Amino acid sequence: LTQQTIKAIGKKIMASSRGSLGSNIIIFFLLLFATTGSQIFCEATIGVGGVPAVYMYGDSVLDTGNNDYIVTLFKSNFPPYGKNFPGRKPTGRFSDGKLISDFIVQSLGIKETLPAYLDPDLDAEDLITGVNFAFGGCGYDPLSAKTFAVPSIEAQLNFFKQYKEKLKTLVGEQKSNDIVERSLHVISAGNDDVGLTYFLTGKQLDLPSYAAFLVTQATANLRQLYKLGARKIAVFSTTVTGCVPFSRTFFGGKRRQCSDVSNELAMMFNDKLSEAVEALNDDVRLPNLNIVFVDVYRPLLKIIRRPENYGFDIATEGCCGTGAFEFAILCNPLTPFTCANTSKYLYFDGAHPTEKAYKIVFSEIWNSIIELL
Numbered sequence: 001l002t003q004q005t006i007k008a009i010g011k012k013i014m015a016s017s018r019g020s021l022g023s024n025i026i027i028f029f030l031l032l033f034a035t036t037g038s039q040i041f042c043e044a045t046i047g048v049g050g051v052p053a054v055y056m057y058g059d060s061v062l063d064t065g066n067n068d069y070i071v072t073l074f075k076s077n078f079p080p081y082g083k084n085f086p087g088r089k090p091t092g093r094f095s096d097g098k099l100i101s102d103f104i105v106q107s108l109g110i111k112e113t114l115p116a117y118l119d120p121d122l123d124a125e126d127l128i129t130g131v132n133f134a135f136g137g138c139g140y141d142p143l144s145a146k147t148f149a150v151p152s153i154e155a156q157l158n159f160f161k162q163y164k165e166k167l168k169t170l171v172g173e174q175k176s177n178d179i180v181e182r183s184l185h186v187i188s189a190g191n192d193d194v195g196l197t198y199f200l201t202g203k204q205l206d207l208p209s210y211a212a213f214l215v216t217q218a219t220a221n222l223r224q225l226y227k228l229g230a231r232k233i234a235v236f237s238t239t240v241t242g243c244v245p246f247s248r249t250f251f252g253g254k255r256r257q258c259s260d261v262s263n264e265l266a267m268m269f270n271d272k273l274s275e276a277v278e279a280l281n282d283d284v285r286l287p288n289l290n291i292v293f294v295d296v297y298r299p300l301l302k303i304i305r306r307p308e309n310y311g312f313d314i315a316t317e318g319c320c321g322t323g324a325f326e327f328a329i330l331c332n333p334l335t336p337f338t339c340a341n342t343s344k345y346l347y348f349d350g351a352h353p354t355e356k357a358y359k360i361v362f363s364e365i366w367n368s369i370i371e372l373l
Contacts, residue, residue: 048108049373051232052179053130054101056114057156057225058188060136060352061236061296062101065092065116067136072149074137079333080320084342084355092116094136094327096319096342097355101132103362104186104369117159124170130183133159136328139193140217147197153189153221160228180229181288184373187221188236188296190214190273194265195241195351199251207261211269219276226286233291234369235277237270239353240300245317246350249324256316256324258304270297292372299364303357307346310360318347325350 056062060074068077068091075092076082082090084097093099101114110129115122117131133156137148145152151159168176193214205213218235225233241247242262251259277293280286307315317323319339320331327349331338339345348354353361 049370050182051108051110051184051373053128053183054105054108054110054114055130055160055183055185055230056101056132056134056187057153057160057185058134058236059138059191060094060134061188061191061239062099062132062134062186063092063094063116063136064099064101064114064132064134066118066132066134067150068092068116069118069120070135070150072137074148074150074328076136076328076331080331080335080338081348094349094352095355095358096348098358099355100358100362100365101134101186103359104184105130107362107366108184117163127163127166128170128179131163133157133163134188137192138189139191139197140189140214140221141193141197142217143201144192144197147200148192153187153217154224157221157224157228160225164228177229181231183230184232184234184369185225185230186234186236187225189218190238190266190269191241194238194269195244195247195262198262198265207265207268211265211272214269215272215276218273219280222277222280222291223286226289231288231290232372233289234294234372235273235291237273237293237295237297238266240297240304241266243301243304243316244351245323245347246325246327248316249350266297270295290372292368294365294368296361296365299361300353300357303346303360310357311343312346312357313344315346317345318349318351319345319354320349323347323350327351 067075076094077090077092079090082088082093085091105111105114114130114132115126117133135150137150138145138152140153142152164176164180167179198210222233240263242259247259247262248256251262274293277291280289281291303310304315319342320326321335321337326335331349342348342354343356345354346357
């Protein structure tokens with residue numbers, strides 16, 4: 001029972017009661033539980049590794065629907081998105097079904113899916129066990145967020161501050177701080193930076209300089225997250241940005257090869273980010289920090305090189321539309337040629353993997369996350 005449910009039951013009993021001693025005793029204990037129930041619930045839903053909650057930050061790799069509630073063209077809350085999600089419901093996830101965000105909370109035994117923080121239907125139970133602050137289109141480069149008209153990483157951390165005040169109201173300050181410290185925090189960003197924004201800036205910086213700029217931004221974000229109480233942080237690498245259908249079409253020439261520039265930048269950034277994460281782990285000014293770099297680039301690259309080994313027939317085109325470039329509003333119910341069977345495809349749209357692909361990648365990175373916890 002959530003706190004709101006208990007209070008509602010109490011009100012109904014009070015409305016029908018004639019003031020009998022028995023009724024008043026029941027009301028007393030219901031209202032008493034309403035003030036402490038959230039804490040009891042929290043203790044009862046500790047996940048694997050003693051993790052009470054999960055929080056996500058970053059981009060569309062993790063976003064479970066926050067873009068639905070802001071003014072942006074970068075949305076996916078309409079078919080064919082969500083065609084394999086429970087209830088065949090488009091939820092704002094940039095895929096046909098669940099994301100790595102959902103597989104993580106499910107595998108930790110916390111809940112089946114991770115809700116978006118901006119979802120107006122969130123209840124106390126959702127807040128206590130973790131929410132998602134990621135927005136599709138966001139990057140470490142502030143220009144990425146501006147391009148897609150979505151909140152930046154800094155804005156997401158401000159949402160997290162706001163969330164902490166709500167959590168404090170539910171369970172008290174001490175318990176709130178304890179939940180945040182023992183929980184898993186996951187961030188995925190950089191995909192839009194190296195896959196698109198770098199090309200939009202007119203390449204004002206060379207590849208090493210831009211990669212270094214992104215890592216500087218990422219490091220500042222991670223330090224801020226630590227200041228806000230996070231102690232267990234998983235930092236995702238970028239995906240293989242140069243091999244997504246969109247990049248192949250626009251940057252891969254007539255033969256739609258992978259974009260070497262985008263992949264080179266992604267690998268350069270990932271190497272520097274991995275080093276930065278190691279440095280943060282060794283920083284004596286950050287006591288009790290346990291942070292890990294999670295490589296999603298190589299697991300995806302293995303699938304791209306040998307898709308048949310993983311049950312995929314098509315790895316160069318997306319399921320949606322022509323498969324060459326459509327994503328977000330270009331992948332909609334009126335888009336012709338959308339595939340019937342997503343299980344044959346590595347990518348669902350021009351930029352994002354299918355649920356099947358995400359599940360395979362998740363199985364490859366799960367040990368890294370467990371070791372962190």
